[in-house]
Amino acid sequence: MTAAPRHGSTLTGTAQLLRLVLRRDRVRMVIWVVAVVSLVALSAASVVGLYDTAESLASYANLVRDNAAMIVQSGPGHGLDDPTVGAVLINEMSIWSVIAVALMSIFMVTRHTRTEEETGRSELVRAAPVGRHAAATAAMTGVLIANVAMAVGVTISLIVFDLPVAGSIAFGGALIGAGMMFASVALVAGQVASSARAANGSAAAVLGVAFALRAAGDVGDGRLSWLSPIGWAQAVRAYADERWWVLLLPVVASIGLIVTADSLTSRRDLGAGLIAQRPGPAHAGPRLSSAVGLAARLHRGSIIGWSTGLAAVGFFYGVVAVEAESLLTDNPEMADFFAQLGEGTLTDAFVATAALMLGLVASGYTVSAVLRLRGEETDGRVESVLSAPVARRTWMGGHLLVALVGSVLVIGAGGLAMGLGFALASGDAGELLRVLGATVTMVPAMLVLGGLAAALFGVLPRWALVAWAGLAVAAVVGLLAELIGLPNWMRDISPFTHLPALPAAPFEVLPLVMLTAVAAALAAIGLAGLQRRDLT
Amino acid sequence: MSQAISISNLVKTFGSTRALDGLDLEVSTGEVHGFLGPNGAGKTVTIRILLGLLRADSGHAVLLDGDPWVDAVELHRRLAYVPGDVNLWPNLSGGEVIDLLSRLRGGVDAARRDELIERLVLDPRKKCRTYSKGNRQKVALVAALSSHVELLVLDEPTSGLDPLMESVFQEFILEAKAEGRTVLLSSHILAEVEKLCDRVTIIRQGRTVQRGTLAELRHLTRTSITAGTERPVEGLDTLAGVHDVGVDDGHVSFDVDGAELDGAVRHLTQFGIRSLVSQPPTLEELFLRHYGDDVVVGDDDAVDAP
Numbered sequence: 001m002t003a004a005p006r007h008g009s010t011l012t013g014t015a016q017l018l019r020l021v022l023r024r025d026r027v028r029m030v031i032w033v034v035a036v037v038s039l040v041a042l043s044a045a046s047v048v049g050l051y052d053t054a055e056s057l058a059s060y061a062n063l064v065r066d067n068a069a070m071i072v073q074s075g076p077g078h079g080l081d082d083p084t085v086g087a088v089l090i091n092e093m094s095i096w097s098v099i100a101v102a103l104m105s106i107f108m109v110t111r112h113t114r115t116e117e118e119t120g121r122s123e124l125v126r127a128a129p130v131g132r133h134a135a136a137t138a139a140m141t142g143v144l145i146a147n148v149a150m151a152v153g154v155t156i157s158l159i160v161f162d163l164p165v166a167g168s169i170a171f172g173g174a175l176i177g178a179g180m181m182f183a184s185v186a187l188v189a190g191q192v193a194s195s196a197r198a199a200n201g202s203a204a205a206v207l208g209v210a211f212a213l214r215a216a217g218d219v220g221d222g223r224l225s226w227l228s229p230i231g232w233a234q235a236v237r238a239y240a241d242e243r244w245w246v247l248l249l250p251v252v253a254s255i256g257l258i259v260t261a262d263s264l265t266s267r268r269d270l271g272a273g274l275i276a277q278r279p280g281p282a283h284a285g286p287r288l289s290s291a292v293g294l295a296a297r298l299h300r301g302s303i304i305g306w307s308t309g310l311a312a313v314g315f316f317y318g319v320v321a322v323e324a325e326s327l328l329t330d331n332p333e334m335a336d337f338f339a340q341l342g343e344g345t346l347t348d349a350f351v352a353t354a355a356l357m358l359g360l361v362a363s364g365y366t367v368s369a370v371l372r373l374r375g376e377e378t379d380g381r382v383e384s385v386l387s388a389p390v391a392r393r394t395w396m397g398g399h400l401l402v403a404l405v406g407s408v409l410v411i412g413a414g415g416l417a418m419g420l421g422f423a424l425a426s427g428d429a430g431e432l433l434r435v436l437g438a439t440v441t442m443v444p445a446m447l448v449l450g451g452l453a454a455a456l457f458g459v460l461p462r463w464a465l466v467a468w469a470g471l472a473v474a475a476v477v478g479l480l481a482e483l484i485g486l487p488n489w490m491r492d493i494s495p496f497t498h499l500p501a502l503p504a505a506p507f508e509v510l511p512l513v514m515l516t517a518v519a520a521a522l523a524a525i526g527l528a529g530l531q532r533r534d535l536t
Numbered sequence: 537m538s539q540a541i542s543i544s545n546l547v548k549t550f551g552s553t554r555a556l557d558g559l560d561l562e563v564s565t566g567e568v569h570g571f572l573g574p575n576g577a578g579k580t581v582t583i584r585i586l587l588g589l590l591r592a593d594s595g596h597a598v599l600l601d602g603d604p605w606v607d608a609v610e611l612h613r614r615l616a617y618v619p620g621d622v623n624l625w626p627n628l629s630g631g632e633v634i635d636l637l638s639r640l641r642g643g644v645d646a647a648r649r650d651e652l653i654e655r656l657v658l659d660p661r662k663k664c665r666t667y668s669k670g671n672r673q674k675v676a677l678v679a680a681l682s683s684h685v686e687l688l689v690l691d692e693p694t695s696g697l698d699p700l701m702e703s704v705f706q707e708f709i710l711e712a713k714a715e716g717r718t719v720l721l722s723s724h725i726l727a728e729v730e731k732l733c734d735r736v737t738i739i740r741q742g743r744t745v746q747r748g749t750l751a752e753l754r755h756l757t758r759t760s761i762t763a764g765t766e767r768p769v770e771g772l773d774t775l776a777g778v779h780d781v782g783v784d785d786g787h788v789s790f791d792v793d794g795a796e797l798d799g800a801v802r803h804l805t806q807f808g809i810r811s812l813v814s815q816p817p818t819l820e821e822l823f824l825r826h827y828g829d830d831v832v833v834g835d836d837d838a839v840d841a842p
């Protein structure tokens with residue numbers, strides 16, 4: 001018997017691990033790809049139908065081109081000087097499709113790297129004859145496959161709607177580039193952070209910064225956009241005189257990040273982050289003495305993280321909101337457009353949209369906070385609490401209560417920062433409360449999504465993750481309903497549809513009460529379901 | 537109240553898996569009861585039903601005179617539990633978890649807690665994510681043992697402890713017993729069971745196959761006998777309960793069921809015993825017999841203690 005080569009490939013076993021990745025993610029991947037491709041197809045169908053004349057294209061371009069608020073939400077609007085259907089479509093949908101592909105890639109990488117370490121499964125794998133780089137390579141290859149599948153689907157559906165082939169391919173390439181870029185960010189985050197949750201959080205924070213950089217750049221002279229991977233995806237200029245070389249930027253940057261992640265790997269131990277664990281207290285503080293106290297402690301970190309993120313986004317929107325007004329005067333077409341929308345100024349309309357965005361993002365906290373219940377159950381920690389004299393409803397109620405308070409804090413932080421940004425930029429302190437009010441109004445709708453998660457957890461625990469689909473639907477309705485022309489009954493599915501669009505629309509109490517009641521009913525269903533079922 | 541736990545004919549299915557299939561278990565107040573069985577026999581499922589985490593499909597389970605499902609909260613004031621897989625909150629320190637779990641149960645006995653931490657050599661300042669398996673188990677043990685409850689439910693509590701800590705654990709259990717507490721101890725460590733348990737219940741595939749004191753169980757298994765006799769032994773293999781007879785010039789060796797030992801030895805005396813060596817079954821043999829595939833179901837209740 002000869003000894004195995006001392007320098008066996010560090011990639012040994014990658015193929016098998018890749019198969020495992022694809023096996024575990026086949027359902028998730030298909031859902032992401034199908035969802036994004038169909039939304040792109042719906043957008044294309046709708047844009048192609050709506051903008052079939054030169055006049056309609058020109059009036060769209062007029063409406064959007066010089067409006068800072070619109071540019072922040074969508075992008076630099078390449079090609080709108082001489083607008084084509086393709087340019088309009090890219091302006092409408094590139095931003096959210098890039099964000100979707102980035103989120104998919106981040107979650108997928110973390111799931112197959114950091115989470116595997118956290119659960120101890122990667123020990124089993126590493127102990128097998130598997131190279132040091134195999135797990136990360138398999139994860140990245142899996143993400144690449146998902147990204148390519150999504151890009152091919154997107155490109156084909158764009159070509160099907162008669163959009164130019166070159167631009168369709170360029171946009172598909174931009175999506176792959178953005179996806180792999182954020183996959184690499186997540187790979188590095190997984191090395192630095194001390195937990196999978198923190199890895200996802202910091203990669204998402206990078207996504208947020210990328211969004212802000214490109215927004216600031218697009219509104220300004222465009223230079224800052226070159227620092228943002230989202231900016232790169234748009235700088236490819238699909239359907240507007242494609243700049244193919246820009247596709248190289250994410251490739252180079254991803255390779256750089258992957259090399260960084262690799263050098264960090266050798267500097268830390270399996271399961272640990274680069275940021276070392278400090279010892280904790282030997283005794284519990286006075287607040288850690290009940291199920292609710294424990295829940296508060298467990299949620300604390302994520303409440304702080306989400307609040308910080310929301311505050312940053314909110315502040316940014318607040319500062320930009322002031323710009324929205326300034327454009328009104330020299331663009332009569334846009335004034336008409338917003339006059340049609342209803343009463344209120346352009347700024348109000350922008351604030352209402354920004355509040356909705358914050359509400360949707362903050363719902364991510366609400367859903368994840370409620371789903372922590374399921375994590376406590378599947379990770380086997382609930383046994384310790386429930387084998388003490390703690391009733392199931394006390395345990396679940398404690399987590400729901402903390403999720404409720406956390407939701408108010410998270411959206412409140414976003415609203416406060418937005419109000420502050422607005423007040424600072426406009427010099428009118430009185431605006432702060434109005435803006436804060438508009439965002440906090442989102443709470444009942446957020447709670448409905450949280451209630452959905454609670455009901456699923458109580459009654460159909462294995463399907464608890466479906467609560468994220470509720471948020472996805474709300475986001476599609478909230479952001480794309482106009483674009484893809486959703487019928488009203490479908491818009492009504494989203495709780496956010498029923499909220500008064502403060503401050504652009506008048507305040508109404510009834511929908512808030514109704515939504516809160518729905519949320520309470522869903523939570524009650526969840527509590528009743530938990531009372532009846534096995535805990536596993 | 538003389539029975540701390542009384543389970544009869546308990547059935548629990550998960551889809552097509554019959555995890556418990558008519559299980560019986562009786563634990564008297566004040567005893568240390570060993571709960572044994574091969575992997576997947578249903579020990580943890582039984583314990584989780586007793587804790588009200590799972591609901592049984594049918595059968596009766598009475599815990600401290602209450603219903604484990606309906607009266608869960610009240611009952612849990614009077615018991616403490618150490619799970620087989622101890623999972624703790626990764627970002628809490630061990631000390632925090634111990635205090636939290638004790639407070640949930642009604643309060644911390646600080647002196648007792650500190651004593652236990654010292655005797656188990658546990659560093660309570662470490663974050664739970666950094667504890668080794670044995671240390672996680674120590675955290676759960678300290679939390680359970682520092683409360684003054686009447687029933688301890690322990691599911692393989694020592695599977696991660698080193699031999700030194702294992703003996704500390706045994707001291708704890710003997711102390712608890714001396715204080716009159718009841719202990720249900722699921723374990724694969726036979727020496728531990730032998731040292732601590734008054735009675736044991738052995739289950740297999742969700743059913744009780746044996747219960748009684750260790751002495752009674754021993755009685756049920758075979759003793760190996762080697763004897764030298766003046767005259768060659770005859771007719772031994774016709775006796776009930778005698779197996780594997782081997783004769784070899786003046787010596788005879790055989791195995792005999794505990795219940796038939798008396799008859800077999802009487803038979804030998806007819807041939808003039810010169811020497812006699814009897815080997816009681818080791819605990820391992822005893823368990824292997826019950827864990828293996830050759831168990832005759834129907835052995836049930838053969839030595840049911842009164």
Ligand SMILES: Nc1ncnc2c1ncn2[C@@H]1O[C@H](COP(=O)(O)OP(=O)(O)OP(=O)(O)O)[C@@H](O)[C@H]1O
Nearest residue numbers: 536550553555573574575576577578579580581582
């Ligand atoms: N939640 C569940 N879903 C499906 N099957 C389960 C579940 N929990 C336990 N089982 C099954 O019930 C049977 C009994 O499992 P249990 O965990 O009680 O075994 P055990 O006696 O504790 O074994 P071990 O000595 O390995 O701890 C096993 O076949 C197991 O697969």
Ligand SMILES: [Mg+2]
Nearest residue numbers: 579580620691
């Ligand atoms: Mg078990």
